[in-house]
Amino acid sequence: MPAATEKSGAQRLTGAQIVVQALLDNGVDTVFGYPGGAVLPIYDALFEHAELRHVLVRHEQGAVHAAEGYARSTGRPGIVLVTSGPGATNVVTGLADAMMDSIPIVCLTGQVATHLIGSDAFQEADTVGITRPCTKHNWLVKVAADLPRVLHEAFYVATSGRPGPVVVDIPKDIQFAEIDYFGPKNIEHRSYKPQVTGDPKKIEAAVDLMAGAKRPIFYTGGGVINSGPEASKLLRELVQLTGYPITSTLMGLGAYPASDPQWLGLVGMHGTYESNNAMHDCDVMINIGARFDDRVTGLLEAFSPESKKIHVDIDPSSINKNILVDIPIIGDCARVLGDLIKVWKRRKLTTDECAIQPWWTQIDKWRDRQCLKYKQSSTIIKPQYAIQRLYELTKDMDVYISTEVGQHQMWAAQHYKFEEPNRWMTSGGLGTMGYGLPAAVGIQIAHPDSLVIDIAGEASVLMTMQELSTAVQHDLPIKVFIINNQYMGMVRQWQEILHDRRYSHSYTEALPDFVKLAEAYGACGLRVEKPEDVDDVIKEMISVNRPVLVDCVVDKEENCFPMIPSGAAHNKMILSQEESPREMSEEGKVLV
Amino acid sequence: MIEDKPAERRCIAILVDNEAGALARVIGLFSGRGYNIDSLTVAEVDPEKHTSRITIVTQATPMIVEQIKAQLNRLVPVQSVVDMTTEYESVERELALVKVCCTGEKRVESLRLSEVFRAHVVDTTHESFVFELTGAPSKLDAFVNLMRPLGLVDVSRTGVVAIARGSEIM
Ligand SMILES: Cc1ncc(C[n+]2csc(CCOP(=O)(O)OP(=O)(O)O)c2C)c(N)n1
Ligand SMILES: [Mg+2]
Numbered sequence: 001m002p003a004a005t006e007k008s009g010a011q012r013l014t015g016a017q018i019v020v021q022a023l024l025d026n027g028v029d030t031v032f033g034y035p036g037g038a039v040l041p042i043y044d045a046l047f048e049h050a051e052l053r054h055v056l057v058r059h060e061q062g063a064v065h066a067a068e069g070y071a072r073s074t075g076r077p078g079i080v081l082v083t084s085g086p087g088a089t090n091v092v093t094g095l096a097d098a099m100m101d102s103i104p105i106v107c108l109t110g111q112v113a114t115h116l117i118g119s120d121a122f123q124e125a126d127t128v129g130i131t132r133p134c135t136k137h138n139w140l141v142k143v144a145a146d147l148p149r150v151l152h153e154a155f156y157v158a159t160s161g162r163p164g165p166v167v168v169d170i171p172k173d174i175q176f177a178e179i180d181y182f183g184p185k186n187i188e189h190r191s192y193k194p195q196v197t198g199d200p201k202k203i204e205a206a207v208d209l210m211a212g213a214k215r216p217i218f219y220t221g222g223g224v225i226n227s228g229p230e231a232s233k234l235l236r237e238l239v240q241l242t243g244y245p246i247t248s249t250l251m252g253l254g255a256y257p258a259s260d261p262q263w264l265g266l267v268g269m270h271g272t273y274e275s276n277n278a279m280h281d282c283d284v285m286i287n288i289g290a291r292f293d294d295r296v297t298g299l300l301e302a303f304s305p306e307s308k309k310i311h312v313d314i315d316p317s318s319i320n321k322n323i324l325v326d327i328p329i330i331g332d333c334a335r336v337l338g339d340l341i342k343v344w345k346r347r348k349l350t351t352d353e354c355a356i357q358p359w360w361t362q363i364d365k366w367r368d369r370q371c372l373k374y375k376q377s378s379t380i381i382k383p384q385y386a387i388q389r390l391y392e393l394t395k396d397m398d399v400y401i402s403t404e405v406g407q408h409q410m411w412a413a414q415h416y417k418f419e420e421p422n423r424w425m426t427s428g429g430l431g432t433m434g435y436g437l438p439a440a441v442g443i444q445i446a447h448p449d450s451l452v453i454d455i456a457g458e459a460s461v462l463m464t465m466q467e468l469s470t471a472v473q474h475d476l477p478i479k480v481f482i483i484n485n486q487y488m489g490m491v492r493q494w495q496e497i498l499h500d501r502r503y504s505h506s507y508t509e510a511l512p513d514f515v516k517l518a519e520a521y522g523a524c525g526l527r528v529e530k531p532e533d534v535d536d537v538i539k540e541m542i543s544v545n546r547p548v549l550v551d552c553v554v555d556k557e558e559n560c561f562p563m564i565p566s567g568a569a570h571n572k573m574i575l576s577q578e579e580s581p582r583e584m585s586e587e588g589k590v591l592v
Numbered sequence: 593m594i595e596d597k598p599a600e601r602r603c604i605a606i607l608v609d610n611e612a613g614a615l616a617r618v619i620g621l622f623s624g625r626g627y628n629i630d631s632l633t634v635a636e637v638d639p640e641k642h643t644s645r646i647t648i649v650t651q652a653t654p655m656i657v658e659q660i661k662a663q664l665n666r667l668v669p670v671q672s673v674v675d676m677t678t679e680y681e682s683v684e685r686e687l688a689l690v691k692v693c694c695t696g697e698k699r700v701e702s703l704r705l706s707e708v709f710r711a712h713v714v715d716t717t718h719e720s721f722v723f724e725l726t727g728a729p730s731k732l733d734a735f736v737n738l739m740r741p742l743g744l745v746d747v748s749r750t751g752v753v754a755i756a757r758g759s760e761i762m
Contacts, residue, residue: 316665
């Protein structure tokens with residue numbers, strides 16, 4: 001069996017004490033959790049450890065999203081502790097979310113005693129069965145002596161290779177059992193050995209292809225962020241060395257500074273006109289840590305038809321999954337970026353300015369369309385305006401942004417500009433409404449002195465609103481900035497385009513009074529309804545050193561553009577309401 | 593951009609750590625991602641190292657076969673994955689137990705055919721035989737089809753196992 005080879009002075013402890021010790025030994029300072037019968041021994045062990053901060057959430061889903069926010073903003077794994085049965089089933093959405101976005105989460109669940117497993121005991125659920133497809137790996141600890149090894153392995157699996165969530169299911173009798181503890185030294189696994197260094201021959205070939213490009217583009221993703229700050233630094237170096245344009249997926253925002261002239265903005269369904277057209281027309285695509293997701297590729301048959309493609313990914317299963325590539329490089333983004341730079345420099349390559357110049361001229365023409373422009377109003381707040389003002393008034397601060405899911409999320413990705421990695425936390429792959437508020441809780445825990453803002457939709461935020469109570473309890477001055485259009489705006493937009501404006505159940509008729517709601521939670525509630533008041537309310541929000549909920553009442557029927565309708569090619573973007581199709585292909589409807 | 597080569601039959605061998613849930617992970621991956629399973633066999637092959645070997649016969653396009661291999665390799669307890677159909681010259685075998693109930697002419701004919709196929713009689717009564725037959729899946733198909741008009745009542749098959757020819761190991 002896989003083993004921690006060195007026993008660093010075995011200590012006799014109970015299973016519950018071992019859980020706490022293993023967390024401490026793996027560098028954990030915070031646990032997001034919720035108690036219950038099957039984890040009482042672990043909670044009892046926690047009681048004595050003030051150095052391990054426990055953040056009591058209000059729903060277990062919130063614990064996972066908070067742990068995700070913590071993880072993504074720090075680069076360290078997020079830790080969750082919940083009870084068996086309903087505690088475990090409540091974490092499933094969060095685990096699936098972390099799985100899709102490759103976020104390292106170690107989730108400990110209590111389980112009924114080993115002799116009761118399979119008997120439909122009180123609060124028994126087949127936790128490893130339920131979470132198997134939404135974790136990178138999971139364990140049910142049936143033998144007490146395995147506990148220390150499994151816990152250390154859990155950290156190793158969650159954080160190495162392509163990161164992801166893991167679950168360790170710990171029966172109650174195992175928590176009481178007395179066993180030898182050993183620390184996390186030399187943990188490795190017999191079968192699991194992620195590849196981190198790229199094949200040197202492939203790297204040479206990639207550099208050849210890059211150097212000969214006439215219409216190149218960097219297409220980067222969350223893999224760069226997951227690889228760590230070094231990867232972002234190296235990405236900047238390589239992009240500047242080559243002088244090539246760069247775009248990024250939703251998950252990759254911040255890896256490259258948005259203020260740089262080589263930055264083209266977001267790619268994909270609601271990406272910029274220049275990014276998507278450059279992706280479509282390029283002759284060499286350099287994908288670093290992105291996965292050709294369907295929100296990016298659109299119609300597969302028409303995706304970047306003339307380009308040769310380089311794909312750097314730590315997960316071999318990402319290669320040729322959706323799009324066949326010419327040069328696959330399996331490895332960690334930072335390592336491969338470092339190697340690409342080394343080879344480029346060693347061979348004294350320079351960019352062929354003459355070849356690239358017409359490409360930049362073309363890109364500038366696309367930029368001239370100003371695809372993010374919208375019609376300003378003097379009477380009603382446009383959602384884009386609210387986010388732009390939020391950006392302008394906070395950009396020079398030490399700020400972290402999370403979002404919920406919907407139009408507001410896309411507007412945030414378009415209009416809030418990031419200069420650094422780990423500053424943007426959003427639910428990309430799973431698109432989980434209710435992610436942003438608890439994520440903000442986790443971010444604020446990790447960065448107590450920073451400004452943490454959840455750019456929210458009024459529908460999404462109601463899914464995990466109760467975590468505002470967590471923020472109040474733990475003195476976390478998070479800001480929840482609700483873009484309130486009273487609609488499930490993204491649903492309504494699709495209904496407008498696909499279903500002939502039949503707005504079936506996408507309007508929330510009985511919204512709470514968000515200001516009063518905030519006050520009921522013991523937070524501060526603010527409302528803004530006029531464009532001229534937006535700045536003042538944002539400033540007030542920032543100045544209040546408590547959790548704040550801002551109800552920003554915006555234009556109800558604003559749509560999010562640009563947009564690639566599902567089933568269309570990248571160069572078939574809709575830029576404005578006037579260009580919206582009234583018809584969509586049957587194939588496109590299916591792809592929504 | 594999308595490969596449209598036709599689906600082919602592939603026999604995939606998977607070495608896994610023999611731990612609780614390892615088989616569930618493999619099967620769950622196939623059902624969850626919509627890959628098909630024509631047959632599946634599993635047994636421990638190295639008790640000391642706790643290694644099991646799973647053999648799956650599937651139908652997939654070459655691009656999907658690559659995905660299946662990559663996805664399997666992503667599972668933590670998976671040690672190695674090999675496409676026995678294309679990566680090796682390999683021998684495939686399957687075992688079937690075939691029950692035939694008949695008397696008179698048909699009984700004589702079934703016994704005669706079983707000899708042609710080198711099947712063994714592993715159980716008999718006056719009105720039944722159980723034949724044991726080993727071979728390539730196509731041979732088993734042929735035998736089962738011949739037994740049908742002679743009183744075939746029950747078939748149990750193991751699914752395919754495969755191993756590389758020569759001295760190579762996976
Ligand atoms: C948990 C969950 N349920 C349903 C959806 C489908 N969905 C995507 S966006 C959306 C509407 C979100 O509304 P709101 O939070 O008000 O944001 P808006 O689009 O109005 O900005 C819905 C229902 C989802 N993404 N997540
Ligand atoms: Mg809304």
